[in-house]
Amino acid sequence: MSKTYERREFLADLVKFPCATLLLGVSGPIKALASAGNEYQASEHNYAMGVQIEKCIGCGKCVEACKIENDVPMEPYYFRTWVERYIIYTDGEVSVDSPNGGINGFPPVESDKDILRTFFVPKLCNHCENPPCVQVCPVGATFKSQDGVVLVDDDYCIGCRYCIQACPYGARFLDPRTHTAGKCTFCYHRITEGLLPACVEICPTQARIFGELDKLSTPLNRMMRQSNIQVLKAHMNTEPKVFYSDLDGEVR
Amino acid sequence: MNPAHQAQLEAALQQVTGFIYPNEAELHWSILVVIYPYITGLVAGAFILASLEKVFKVKDLQPTYRLALLTALAFVFVAPIPLQAHLGHPERAFEIFLTPNPSSAMAMFGFVYAWYLMVVLLLEIWFEFREDMVRWRQQSRGLKKLFYWLISLGSRDVSPGAVAFDHKAVYAITILGIPSAFLLHGYVGFIFGSVKANPFWSSVLMPIVFLFSAIVSGISLVLILYYITTLLRRKTLDQKCLNALAAFLFYALIIDLSLESLDFIHRLYESEESIEILAELIFSKLFISLAIVQILLGTIGPLLLLAFALFTGLPNELKRLAFFIAAIFVQVGIFSTRWNVVIGGQLFSKSFRGLTAYKLELGGQEGLLTALGLLILPFIILYVLLKLFPPWDDARTDTKPTEG
Ligand code: SF4
Ligand code: SF4
Numbered sequence: 001m002s003k004t005y006e007r008r009e010f011l012a013d014l015v016k017f018p019c020a021t022l023l024l025g026v027s028g029p030i031k032a033l034a035s036a037g038n039e040y041q042a043s044e045h046n047y048a049m050g051v052q053i054e055k056c057i058g059c060g061k062c063v064e065a066c067k068i069e070n071d072v073p074m075e076p077y078y079f080r081t082w083v084e085r086y087i088i089y090t091d092g093e094v095s096v097d098s099p100n101g102g103i104n105g106f107p108p109v110e111s112d113k114d115i116l117r118t119f120f121v122p123k124l125c126n127h128c129e130n131p132p133c134v135q136v137c138p139v140g141a142t143f144k145s146q147d148g149v150v151l152v153d154d155d156y157c158i159g160c161r162y163c164i165q166a167c168p169y170g171a172r173f174l175d176p177r178t179h180t181a182g183k184c185t186f187c188y189h190r191i192t193e194g195l196l197p198a199c200v201e202i203c204p205t206q207a208r209i210f211g212e213l214d215k216l217s218t219p220l221n222r223m224m225r226q227s228n229i230q231v232l233k234a235h236m237n238t239e240p241k242v243f244y245s246d247l248d249g250e251v252r
Numbered sequence: 253m254n255p256a257h258q259a260q261l262e263a264a265l266q267q268v269t270g271f272i273y274p275n276e277a278e279l280h281w282s283i284l285v286v287i288y289p290y291i292t293g294l295v296a297g298a299f300i301l302a303s304l305e306k307v308f309k310v311k312d313l314q315p316t317y318r319l320a321l322l323t324a325l326a327f328v329f330v331a332p333i334p335l336q337a338h339l340g341h342p343e344r345a346f347e348i349f350l351t352p353n354p355s356s357a358m359a360m361f362g363f364v365y366a367w368y369l370m371v372v373l374l375l376e377i378w379f380e381f382r383e384d385m386v387r388w389r390q391q392s393r394g395l396k397k398l399f400y401w402l403i404s405l406g407s408r409d410v411s412p413g414a415v416a417f418d419h420k421a422v423y424a425i426t427i428l429g430i431p432s433a434f435l436l437h438g439y440v441g442f443i444f445g446s447v448k449a450n451p452f453w454s455s456v457l458m459p460i461v462f463l464f465s466a467i468v469s470g471i472s473l474v475l476i477l478y479y480i481t482t483l484l485r486r487k488t489l490d491q492k493c494l495n496a497l498a499a500f501l502f503y504a505l506i507i508d509l510s511l512e513s514l515d516f517i518h519r520l521y522e523s524e525e526s527i528e529i530l531a532e533l534i535f536s537k538l539f540i541s542l543a544i545v546q547i548l549l550g551t552i553g554p555l556l557l558l559a560f561a562l563f564t565g566l567p568n569e570l571k572r573l574a575f576f577i578a579a580i581f582v583q584v585g586i587f588s589t590r591w592n593v594v595i596g597g598q599l600f601s602k603s604f605r606g607l608t609a610y611k612l613e614l615g616g617q618e619g620l621l622t623a624l625g626l627l628i629l630p631f632i633i634l635y636v637l638l639k640l641f642p643p644w645d646d647a648r649t650d651t652k653p654t655e656g
Contacts, residue, residue, distance in 0.1 A: 073253070077261050077277040084271075096271040096605055123273075132449060138359035139347040158347060159340015161280040162358050168449035170273025170602055174280065176253045179340030236448060252603045 040192045042146035047186055048213040048241040049200070050223045051122050053248070055207035058083055058120035062199035062208065063103040069187060069198035076100040078173045080184040081124040081199050086250055090114040094250050121251050122208065124199070125150060125171040125184035126232060126240030133163035133172065142181065148213070148241060149188055154180045168236050186210070213241065256616070263611060270606025279598050279610045282618040283591075284334035287626050289440045289462065290590040291331045294630075296437035296463070297470015298324040299373070299429060304500070306426040312496035318643030319481070320474045321377050326634035328369050334626055335361070338618060357443045364439050372432045376425040379418045381641055384648055386410050399640075437466040444593060451526035452533075452597040457515045464508040469586040471501045472579035477634075479576050485644070491568050498575040501582065502558040509551050529604040537607055538596045541588045550585010554578035 066081045067074060083102030087095045087109060099106065102120075109115070127150050134142050134150060141157035144150050152163075157180035164172045164181060175182040187197035191210075195201070200210040211220035220243075227245035233252065234240075244251075265277045302320035305313040336342050352359035386408055389400035438459035444450075445458025455461075475497045482489050519527065534542055560566070561574035600607050613619040 075253075075258060075261070076265070076274065079274045082274045094605075096603070098271070098274050101274040132447075135355045136358065136447075137353055138356040138361075139344075139351055140353040140356075156344070156347065157341070158344040160338075160358060161340070162356070164275075164280050165598075166447055166449055168602055170275045173275040173278065174340060176257060252605070 042192075045147035046213045047127070047148050047191065048211065048220060048243065049124070049127075049186070049197075050209040050211075050220050050243045050245065052207050052209070052223065052227070052245045053119055053121060054246055055205045056083070056120040056122055057205055057207075058085055058102060058106050059204065060102040060105045061202045061204065062122060063101050065198040065202040066184075067103070069190075070185070072182065073176060075176075076103075078175065078182065080171075080182065081122060084121045084123060084251075085118065086121065086248065087111075087118045088116045088248075088250060090116045117248075119248060121244070121247070122199075123169065123171070123232075124242060125167075126169060126238065126242045127184075127186065129239035129241060130237060132166040132168070132236075132238060136162045136166040138162065145188075149186050149191075150183070151185055151188060152181045152183060154178055157181050168233050168238065169240075256613075260611060260613065264609050267609035268606055270601070271603055272601035272606045272608055273603055276601050276608055279595070279608060281594055281598060282338060282610075283595075283612055283620070283623045284338040284618050284626070286587075286590045286594045287334045287623055288331065289437075289444075289594070290469075290587055291327050291334070291626075291630065292437055292440050293462065293466035293469045293586065293590070294473050295324045295328045295331060295368075295470075296433040296466040297468065298327070298474055299433040299470070300467050301471050301474055301497075301500070303426045303430050303433070306423060307430065310496060312492045315490045315493045315645065316474050316478050316497065318380065318641075319478060320470075321373070321380065322637045322641060322643055323474060323477060323634060324470075325373050325377060326637055327630045328365075328373060329633055330626060330630045332361075332365060333629075334623075337622065337626075357439070357446055360439065361443075364436055368432050368436045372425060372429040376422055376429060377641075379421040379425065382407060382418050383410050383415050384641075434463060438463050444597065449602060450597055451524065452530060452600070453593070455515060455519075457511060457518075461508070461511050461515060464504060464511055465586055465589055468501065468504045468508050468582060471497060471504060472582040472586075475501065475575060475579040476583070479572070479579075481638070487644075487646075489572060491572070494572055494575055495562070498558055498562055498571075498578070501575075501579065502555065502562060505551060505555050505558070505582070509555070512551075526600075526604050529600045529607070533596065533600050533607060537599050537609075538592055542592045542596065545588040546585050546592055549581055550588060551582075554581045554585070557581075 060083055063079065063082055066072060066079075070080055072078055072080050079101045081101075082098055084096055084098045085102070085106050089095070089111070091113065093113070095111075097106070106120075109118070127148060129148070131142075131144060131150050134144050137143075137157075138160060139156060139158055141153045142150065142163050143153070159174065159179045159181070161174055161181070164174065167183075172181055172183045174180070187195070187199075190197060196210050197208075200208045209220050209223050211218040213220065215221065223245060224243055229243045229245060230247035231240040231243060232247075261277050264279070268277070298320045301313070302317050302324070304310045305317040305320075336345050339345055348359055348362045352362070382404060385400050385404035387410065389397055389404060392400060441459030441462030444453040444462075445455050447453045475494070478493070478497070479489065519530070557574050557578040561571045561578070566574065595610050598608070599610065615621055
């Protein structure tokens with residue numbers, strides 16, 4: 001929306017200052033300039049994601065959508081996003097699984113023990129405000145974009161894998177085809193066009209909410225105002241920008 | 253996609269116990285990254301041993317001074333190869349020099365390495381051998397003459413004044429070299445110790461533990477090399493020198509063991525979130541390589557053997573043998589130390605809920621054969637260096653008295 005606003009403002013300025021319009025002369029350059037104002041401005045955004053644990057049903061559609069949208073290798077060792085299932089028994093035992101990243105959903109629970117509670121936790125790169133992966137990359141191939149998205153430059157990555165070691169969340173892998181680091185980009189090619197990340201778009205229960213962190217009247221901010229918000233491994237001081245509502249203390 | 257690699261990942265996934273993050277099936281730093289700190293440790297250790305003789309005037313060590321320098325040089329040439337070989341894009345490695353990320357510990361490798369190799373080792377060796385190179389040139393002919401002429405950069409002056417200057421230069425470079433050697437290996441420890449995501453690595457003690465294990469490994473390697481080369485040359489071993497080497501090895505081992513114990517007790521006492529999974533790791537996957545090989549065979553065993561040989565009235569011949577055997581065990585122990593840090597540190601999930609597995613392949617770029625090749629290569633280089641620059645006193649020119 002901000003883009004149309006800019007454009008309108010620009011055109012209004014042209015009306016307000018007719019001399020400038022005259023100076024510009026023919027309409028060609030005006031068109032060019034008007035559409036230049038339409039370009040994506042990274043510095044005007046600060047993206048984040050909200051995940052509502054209580055809404056996730058563990059269907060794994062987001063995992064599948066992500067793999068297809070982003071051409072992630074289908075083998076079960078490479079994930080930009082995945083879903084974990086937590087089963088907490090009455091005796092205190094915790095069991096966690098994520099078969100093939102949860103891409104096909106989850107099998108029934110086998111145990112006869114009494115269950116206290118179960119829930120699903122979708123995970124992805126947290127696009128940390130203070131990202132250790134960016135800190136350690138020797139060549140700066142991993143970087144934080146102005147809109148808060150942590151990205152990898154494939155043409156620059158030397159494949160040293162230091163970033164994979166440094167990420168506390170297991171969010172990265174080495175792409176076996178390019179031999180460079182791979183991870184979630186918040187579907188950068190989509191969000192810069194004003195679309196939603198594939199996982200957000202496909203989620204049947206709207207467990208995932210994507211949006212601007214710094215703008216007040218967004219669904220993301222509404223969720224953050226109305227729920228009890230946690231982030232993963234807060235003690236790492238990575239300042240994650242994937243916010244979970246009602247996250248259980250067992251989740252790591 | 254490489255099918256063998258995929259099969260390996262599948263096999264690894266079968267061996268997982270508990271829960272790991274789905275992306276953690278692949279172990280990212282393989283045996284090549286084990287070899288890297290092993291080799292740089294030997295470089296730093298050998299150099300520090302050489303410095304003992306120069307700066308702290310430990311005269312007993314004089315027979316090993318030049319040998320230690322050439323050993324450090326032979327190994328430092330090989331040090332970057334495993335790093336380069338394990339990259340996904342080795343051809344882009346130079347980017348580390350062109351556009352280093354100043355906040356990255358790894359980016360500094362190139363600079364630390366270049367500094368150490370160019371400024372410290374090569375310069376010190378050049379000044380140390382300059383006078384001999386001039387004389388070797390005079391005594392040889394043909395290609396060899398040309399070689400010595402090139403390598404001595406055409407210098408001819410062997411007047412007492414020039415030689416005295418050489419000695420001063422060597423002394424000054426050694427003084428610069430000690431902190432540099434500390435930097436070289438302490439820095440390698442920092443690469444691991446600064447990874448806060450990994451509780452097995454993350455420790456301020458890591459660079460210091462690395463450093464002392466480096467000193468231990470360097471001394472033991474030079475002891476082994478001195479022993480073997482002297483026997484091969486059918487010369488007599490200098491007992492005083494061996495005693496000094498063994499004594500330094502003994503004390504360095506004690507410091508090393510104390511530091512490792514401190515680290516262990518500290519972790520146990522703090523008992524952080526990760527303690528359970530680390531305990532499980534140590535008592536299952538790492539039990540043999542850590543408890544048995546690293547601690548029992550690689551540290552306690554050699555300590556007892558050295559103490560016995562040093563402080564009892566053992567006949568010299570047995571003493572020497574005991575030193576030699578202890579040094580061999582120390583090498584095995586240090587290699588498993590590196591293994592336990594690098595591989596061990598990747599065998600548990602960062603969810604702290606499960607363990608993964610590492611299966612060493614035989615062939616391939618990151619296989620056992622490549623690793624063995626990289627471990628043998630420095631000895632081949634050393635052989636050539638010893639031929640070109642014989643470090644023995646008897647190879648030095650007889651026109652001057654031999655002294656360090
Ligand atoms: S979650 Fe991991 S990969 Fe993503 S920004 Fe944080 S440290 Fe980097
Ligand atoms: S693998 Fe690539 S992105 Fe990751 S630290 Fe190394 S060079 Fe940077």
